[in-house]
Amino acid sequence: MSHKSILVHLANDDEHQTRLDVALRLAKQNNAHISALFITTPVGMPVEVYGRGASVQYLLDATKSAENRADELEKEFKDICHRENISHNWIVEEGDHISLLADHAHAADIIIVSQPTFEHFEDRFRTRLVEEVTLLSGLPCLMIPRGFDASKDIGKRMMVAWKGTREALRAVRDNLDSLRKAEKVFLLTIQPETEDALSLSEVRNYLKRHEIEAETVKIAQTENSIGQTIQDAATAQSCDVIVCGAYGHSRLREMLLGGVTKHLVKEATIPVIMSH
Template sequence: MNHKSILVHLANDEEHTTRLEVALKLAKQNDAHVSALFITTPIGMPAEIYGRGASVQFLLDATKSSEDRAEELEKEFRETCERENISHSWVVQEGDHISLLAEHAHAADVIIVSQPYFEHFEDRFRTRLVEEVTLLSGLPCLMVPRGFDASKDIAKRVMIAWKSTRESLRAVRDNMNALRKADKVFLLTIQPDTQDALSLSEINNYLNRHGINAETLTIAQTETSIGQTIHDSAQAHGCDVIVCGAYGHSRLREMLLGGVTKYLVKEATIPVVMSH
């Protein structure tokens, strides 16, 4: 990507070092500033924690552990940034993760978060950080998949999931600089109606005028969900990131019935940049 101010979400979770490595790599490549926001409050309460006393003790212990980890990581972070000459800032706060990320979003171009885990039924409601941050921040949200190898390239081969919606157009405009620098850009539309077919040509011409030569792909029919078809096509074309709009339908409908956003948040194995 080619954003100049990167906000990375940090917490004491399994994927926090990967997020930070991705942020530092992108910052180094694009001469960008990294704002590291470490939130010490636990993201969610484990399902096995019951009762007021147990919950309070868990929060106290988890917060103390996070504070200790924040101190360790800050030292590593600052040393790396100084060694690599990366502009940086470090903030530690306690509170709601979604609210704090949205608050700090005013000074960023993109937010880096991790794909949530879905081990329990409750996780679908408790770990909606990706979707909520995308909706509330007004910024593109780069979701790093679980277990991602941070040494891999991002945005060398880009798949744009296109539909004639405000969200898709926002996603394209949010990532114009990255699209210009990409080695290959694909513009994908699935089961297009007349309006989609027309807008696909128009958006392709728009990209051309900005120096972006995209290859258009049209899938007339699909036996899988739209989300899976987008993901499978991105993999088939060797793409390392998917650019798409988030929540073209109502949030309630997507939560209850599925949708592209829900599928990608849950199932993606390559990074996804979402805009709303």
């Protein structure tokens, strides 16, 4: 992957070290700059639920714990960046995670976030971070699955989930450099129809003009969901990342993802790059 300015979301949650390790590895591989944004406000307590049982003392204690972790992580981060000669900056802020990430997105090429969990009531709010950052930031969003091994490759074998839409084309354009550097690129279509055949041919030729040879994979939809079919196809081709459009819409000022994207956000077992 070759995005030159990486914004990584950090907080005092279980997956923050993995996100940072992935960002450091990608920056080292691609001579990229890292902006590490550590947000001390509890990631599981967004503004919408502040008045619903979240005590002032809980928030104070959680924020203080996050501040302490930020101090520890800052030293580790800066030591690694200096040792590896990685361009970087470290930011600590308090507030709404989505708003702060959107504010800092203007100086980045890609945002790294974690796949949310779905075990507790609060998790329904955590999912908004992936959804809204993807839909509102204007940047591709690299979602790292839970429990991911940060030493694994990302971007050597890439699966593009193609559909003849603006979002899918945006995902391709957002990742042209990464696709060009990949060892293998697959262009996946599910249940291709006659009207989609031309757009598939066009996008393959478009990639060729950018020196990207993509192998077309056509799959008839099975009883599985489209999201699961995408995952299965990526697994069958030993892909290490899925590139897809994030299909969403606004309803009463709430940003919502479509069913396929929601499935990947919830169930993906390899990293996913989403663009809207």
